[in-house]
Amino acid sequence: MKFICPCSTIKEEIEYACNFSSQKNSLSISSNVLLENHGDTLTIKATDSKISFTSSIPITTIVPGSTTVFCDKLLAVLKNMPDEDLEFNEDNNKLTIKPSNSKININTNLKTMDASKYPDIISCDSSLFFSLPQKEFLDMADKTTFAVSEETSRFFLTGVNFEKKDAKVIMVATDGRRLAYIENTFEQELPDFSSAILPVKFLQLLKLISSGEGLFSLAITQSHVFATVQNRTISSTLIAGPYPNYSRVIPTNLEYECKIGVDDMEKAISLTSIFTESKSRKIFVDLNVEGIMISGENNDFGDSKQIISCEYNGPSFKVSFNSSLLLPTIKKIGGEFLKIKLSTFNGPMIFSPEPEKNYFFVLMPMQG
Numbered sequence: 001m002k003f004i005c006p007c008s009t010i011k012e013e014i015e016y017a018c019n020f021s022s023q024k025n026s027l028s029i030s031s032n033v034l035l036e037n038h039g040d041t042l043t044i045k046a047t048d049s050k051i052s053f054t055s056s057i058p059i060t061t062i063v064p065g066s067t068t069v070f071c072d073k074l075l076a077v078l079k080n081m082p083d084e085d086l087e088f089n090e091d092n093n094k095l096t097i098k099p100s101n102s103k104i105n106i107n108t109n110l111k112t113m114d115a116s117k118y119p120d121i122i123s124c125d126s127s128l129f130f131s132l133p134q135k136e137f138l139d140m141a142d143k144t145t146f147a148v149s150e151e152t153s154r155f156f157l158t159g160v161n162f163e164k165k166d167a168k169v170i171m172v173a174t175d176g177r178r179l180a181y182i183e184n185t186f187e188q189e190l191p192d193f194s195s196a197i198l199p200v201k202f203l204q205l206l207k208l209i210s211s212g213e214g215l216f217s218l219a220i221t222q223s224h225v226f227a228t229v230q231n232r233t234i235s236s237t238l239i240a241g242p243y244p245n246y247s248r249v250i251p252t253n254l255e256y257e258c259k260i261g262v263d264d265m266e267k268a269i270s271l272t273s274i275f276t277e278s279k280s281r282k283i284f285v286d287l288n289v290e291g292i293m294i295s296g297e298n299n300d301f302g303d304s305k306q307i308i309s310c311e312y313n314g315p316s317f318k319v320s321f322n323s324s325l326l327l328p329t330i331k332k333i334g335g336e337f338l339k340i341k342l343s344t345f346n347g348p349m350i351f352s353p354e355p356e357k358n359y360f361f362v363l364m365p366m367q368g
Helices: 007-017 071-079 134-142 152-157 200-209 262-275 323-331
Strands: 002-006 032-038 041-047 051-058 060-063 065-070 085-091 094-099 108-113 130-133 159-165 168-174 178-184 196-199 215-220 224-229 232-237 256-261 282-288 291-298 302-308 317-322 337-342 349-354 359-363
Touching: 002 007, 007 041, 007 051, 007 071, 007 085, 032 071, 051 200, 065 071, 071 094, 071 108, 130 134, 134 168, 134 178, 134 200, 134 215, 159 200, 178 323, 196 200, 196 232, 200 224, 200 232, 256 262, 262 282, 262 291, 262 302, 262 323, 262 337, 282 323, 317 323, 323 359
Parallel strands: none
Antiparallel strands: 002 060, 002 085, 032 041, 032 065, 041 051, 051 232, 065 108, 085 094, 094 108, 130 215, 159 168, 159 196, 168 178, 178 359, 215 224, 224 232, 256 337, 282 291, 282 317, 291 302, 337 349, 349 359
């Protein structure tokens, strides 16, 4: 194979590709990126066997062909090349890279591996794709991914449940102690699709390749999810389900409400968490009509108490939360005020923006 391509163009795609290749073993072909040039197009592929990346860029082909090269080293070489057209020539298991017209005498050689040994990357019929706005979809992912479980023994909770109910699209994530829920309706007409558990890494890498503006295309099959943004397509295996019936843990008919400033609450929890015990991370929340007191105590370091004004219509409650769960939840509220809904001191509570929007979070107090 032999082709000419602007350094900046291929460097950008290889930089994306490195996030999808396996970086654990440089001797494994899954640590390589696949390069295929035909006509005026270079196709770039990378995979770690679970998640894959494909992109196409315009080039000038001299000799069509294909090869694979260690992704990380290729990127390092490109970052040190002059920002001009580069010539790529693969021969005798070596990929030679040098400036096409520069007076600078640079000639680098990277070892290659046979393209025929590269893992197959699954594709999806174009008829299965549907369009969604990037910004709104990525916002849904941002409001949920933080709440997934890190316990691999409960693998079905390590991803975000994505489903369509009537005209609404819903994302839910839970680790068993907190739950994040967001729903949206879109102008685009969406086909019916089965609920799917999306890996967090897929959503993170989708954000990486997205501009955050305009539409992107999504497709879901029984085993995979695909997303296309401009010239780039990523795919991932889905997490095996089924997802738990999350509606059973969302409390209804909660009697009492508390309205409080998001910034005040976030700062109070952040300060108090300094004084929590390292294992339990427990902070106390005393709630009454006069205000809300956030407190914590550490036998070795000291204690902290902070009283914040609020609007509350219920009896006095004292509850405790794991600060490492509560603080990230508060940070996802957004806006100026949040609302806490509750009925009992030991039951699940709903945290939502005030005024209410299309998302909320459920958090269980600590017991004992």
